[in-house]
Amino acid sequence: MTTAKFITFEGIDGAGKSSQIARCGAWLQARGIDFVHTREPGGTPLGEKLRELLLHEDMHLETEAMLMFAARREHLAALIEPALARGTWVVSDRFSDATFAYQVGGRGLDADKFRRLEQWVHPDRQPDLTFLFDLDPAIAAQRLAGTGQAPDRFEREQADFFARVRAAYLARATADPTRFCVIDATGTPEAIGARLEDTLRERFGS
Numbered sequence: 001m002t003t004a005k006f007i008t009f010e011g012i013d014g015a016g017k018s019s020q021i022a023r024c025g026a027w028l029q030a031r032g033i034d035f036v037h038t039r040e041p042g043g044t045p046l047g048e049k050l051r052e053l054l055l056h057e058d059m060h061l062e063t064e065a066m067l068m069f070a071a072r073r074e075h076l077a078a079l080i081e082p083a084l085a086r087g088t089w090v091v092s093d094r095f096s097d098a099t100f101a102y103q104v105g106g107r108g109l110d111a112d113k114f115r116r117l118e119q120w121v122h123p124d125r126q127p128d129l130t131f132l133f134d135l136d137p138a139i140a141a142q143r144l145a146g147t148g149q150a151p152d153r154f155e156r157e158q159a160d161f162f163a164r165v166r167a168a169y170l171a172r173a174t175a176d177p178t179r180f181c182v183i184d185a186t187g188t189p190e191a192i193g194a195r196l197e198d199t200l201r202e203r204f205g206s
Ligand SMILES: Nc1ncnc2c1ncn2[C@@H]1O[C@H](COP(=O)(O)OP(=O)(O)OP(=O)(O)O)[C@@H](O)[C@H]1O
Pocket: 011, 012, 013, 014, 015, 016, 017, 018, 019, 020, 143, 144, 146, 147, 185, 186, 187, 188, 189, 192
């Protein structure tokens, strides 16, 4: 049996990652690969309660960052590590890269504090593959407006915030090109899906 893989999807709000996670799931299913689709913040009963607070309650920026890691600690203990241990692949809508992009890049918090927190929370675990959906914040904002849904605390942020988040994501991808696959999210859903499937084949075989 091949070792179960941990795949994450990242990008600014509205970049289109949720739409492509379904395609990744279909690709795995077609190959008979057992997987679980999860998300951050969230993925566990406690994590989902923390998500509600994080997306809708005002709080100190360091409280926000630490709650992201608290939800992640629970997620790793209750879902991610047990799934990988029993041979189930994990496909997560966001993981720690999001904290470095949003809380460090976007909010301007100290990266070193969160590197230490990352070492504490998951010293031996990183995703095997991270898809980064890269998109101009102006286009992402238009896409989000088109959904007609009320924006949450993060989605209400301005273009300059998302420009910093995007830059932080791209810097992380540049620092770890083996783990990251950067996808130009301006393409059609079909073109993006084809690129995604090519990468899955290259990394994990057909
Ligand atoms: N390639 C694309 N071209 C045009 N529109 C797209 C594309 N991909 C997704 N969309 C649309 O953009 C909107 C946001 O897509 P989606 O929810 O997948 O983004 P997301 O990155 O998961 O956002 P969030 O992080 O806020 O959940 C949806 O209305 C979706 O239909």
